[in-house]
Amino acid sequence: MKTIKWVILFVFVAFAYTVSAQADLMIKVTNVRSDCGKVMIATDKGQYNMVDAKGAETVLELKDVPVGKCKVYVYHDENGNYQLDKEGDVPLENCAIVDLDVKAGRKEEVNIRLVDVRKKVKK
Template sequence: MKTLFTSIIVLFISIAMNAQETFTLKVTVNNAKDDQGKMVYSLSTQNQFMKAAPLQSASVEIKDGVAVATFENVPIGDYAVMVLHDKNGNNQMDFSEQGMPTEAYGMSNNPMSYGPPTWEDAKITVDSDKEITVRL
């Protein structure tokens, strides 16, 4: 009986230690030039950033230049958020013949750079419920 009781206690401690705390990340864009199309959001880890499918994504209606996406159950860690104003609804960034984006986009931390954003510029740490604003 004592062995069974000890085994149950060890099992509960093991489950509690392996339970991963998660948080909510709310991302607001409040400077869309118009309400045409949708705002497409992606939440990525470093390994996914600009290379692979994101950890989570969302597509949100724009109203009066504002769109808000909420990512839930986000484990503690470093992430980057990318937002695209997808005016034509094709769920991808469109480019001109010269290779420049033709639709507005933004990243977490709002880096201002010429060329593609870097992970270090866009990285945010989620270790509590968080709200950020991304500028396009």
């Protein structure tokens, strides 16, 4: 009976740790086209942030990102309208989508390079 109690306690603690485990991410965004507008970032887990664009490279922080796999969406909102402008399905502003595997208990540094999707579509 004692063994069952210990197993249940272990499972409960492990579950609680995985549910609450989080990390902070420092995101360095490169290939920002200009100093105009903002660089916007969000995860599929609900974290988001934005900063003023300051040249070709910008750093953002995402706090309390749950441990595990997540997608990070970044774009340079050059005209400041808080939307990713598109022509049809093709983004007009430089953007990126990155898959991450977030580890617990440490501040991770991630580099993300924005791309001009229009150039890739024309190829």
